[in-house]
Amino acid sequence: MASQICVARIGAAHGVRGAVKLWTFTEDPLAVKHYGPLMTKDGARQFEVTHVREAKDHLVVTLKGIATRDDAERLNGLELYVPRDRLPETDDDEYYHADLIGLAAVNADDEPLGRVVAIHNFGAGDIIEIAPAQGPTMLLPFTNAVVPTVDLAKGRVVIELPQEVEGDETPTLT
Template identity: 75%
Template sequence: MSALVCVARIGAAHGVRGAVKLWTFTEDPFAIRRYGPLLSKDGKRQFEVASAREAKDHLVATFKGVTTRDEAERLNGIELYVPREKLPATDEGEYYYTDLIGLAAVTTDGEPLGRVVAIQNFGAGDIIEIAPPKGPTLLLPFSNAVVPEVNIAGGRVVIALPQEIEGEDEGEVPPPGRPGLVRKAHGSRDP
């Protein structure tokens, strides 16, 4: 089975007939209905969307076989996945997070930095997390300036390490997720 990509997360029960709040991570929230059965992270459970309607900042959805509030409450917090090959192709300069995880990270001079272990987004933009062989992980903006090259086929990303971050004392490491450090310049996205 190919890599699984998280496309939604089930929230609290909604009403008494088995509906749930559903947060989708897809460009089109209703795309989750086109992917076929959705899987739990371990791939052992399948969920099929029976109905979905738009709410304020999420969908209200029902799943086949879930008809009571108690059943819906037991689903709260489950992340829903689809196999990577079911997702649409990306445009140039766009990447699914799962495609980047595990790539080697090298400097612009070709020196190894480590491996990409995660792509984070705390609201200010995407952050690439790189685990070096020793020491703490690096959290860097996933921008064209810092990540000038992504070569998925070649298994690597090139990192232009920032020399100085404005407003920081020399040698001081900025806190992760600090607004203003990250901008979404690559157009990366989850499905």
């Protein structure tokens, strides 16, 4: 089976006719209606989007076969996936998070630093999380300065560790 990419998460029921709030993880939120059936990670359930409209910070969608508020409430929190090959190709210097997870992280001298375990965005830009063989994970800005090279063919990212992190000093309490 092709690798699965999480494209959305179902939220609370919306109204009484089975509509749900949907948070998308795609550049174009409305693109979820063009990927074909959305499925659970294990592929056990599939959902067809029959109607979609934009709301303030999410979409409101109707899914085929979900007709009541009770049906919709049972879907709250469900993540929806599509096979990677159904998504558009990326531009240069553009990556799907799933393509980066598991890549080796090395420094400029090709010395191992660990593996990419996650990409986060807490609102101020993407953060790459690197797990070394031992010790705590590193959270670094996913910028060209810190990650100058992403080589999917070789399965690695090159990391330029910052020399100093602003605010690293321990504050004194009086």
